[in-house]
Amino acid sequence: MDISEKISALKTEKGVTILAHYYTPLGVHKIADRIGDSLGLSKIAKNEVDTDYILFAGVLFMAETASVLNPAKTILSPDKSAGCPLANFLSGDDIEKYKIQYPDIPVVVYVNTTAETKAHTDICCTSSNAIKISQKIAEEHNTDTILFGPDKNLASYVRDRTDLKVISIPGLGNCPRHNLFTKMDVVNAKNTHPNAILLVHPEAPPEVQQMADYIGSTSGMLNYVHEHENDAGYIIGTEIGLMDHLIWKNPSKKFFPLNPKSLCENMKKITLEKIYTTLKSIGTPEEEQFQVKVPSHIAQKALLSIEKMIDYS
């Protein structure tokens, strides 16, 4: 048996559901029970998992979200050092300081934050629902202003498409893998692949978004490619892992990276070998090192923010 076959056998034997984010390595997609983006996986973790264990193939904040939504289940992370530089831009203490500076203004944060950060917010959002969530929470608070963090580019995306005054917290927060895209990348890609459609994630800088044919989440990009034929192909402006997934699922279509350096090292820490080791640990003293637990006083508050997002989506 190769490692993928061993993982499949072990996850059935141990009763584990494997959820994988699109940015993990392609081999991980192939052994996962479900693949998705942040919102999709959150909903699956909450409503559609009937095993006692969830192995979350993604960065740590995603496993935390699964734990917050499923306190009765055991959540496992194959590598708890897989963090997110974007999430590190904003802590709960930071938010409390902004609340003093901007009293009575609702706080919206991207799901790419720690549970501790979420616990200090009014609501979370993803790149797919950021506009809708921002409008709804502002309406609920009877205001035209929101605090939005930690991604300055997603904040700008919301600001440009609503009548809201969107205050970015902190001002410079960004995902280094999406913020590296430049106008020159677009010019070069379009010159090399004329007539290819440019799809860009809202975590990319606004000047790059403005040159895109389509702006959307990873799931949005997948749907777009599925629904739109284009013989000249598609230029993909998000983390490189989505390209691998698109090629796998659409072998007859052509895909080109906007910038091949957009590779999230943290997502790539989740390897088949580590997943196998994690599964093998279940029921042994080693299991605990892979368990993701969020302290209940934080989890209860973070849950309100996440559930509100799911309800409003």
Ligand code: SF4
């Ligand atoms: S791609 Fe960016 S936002 Fe996503 S996990 Fe990596 S660093 Fe964080």
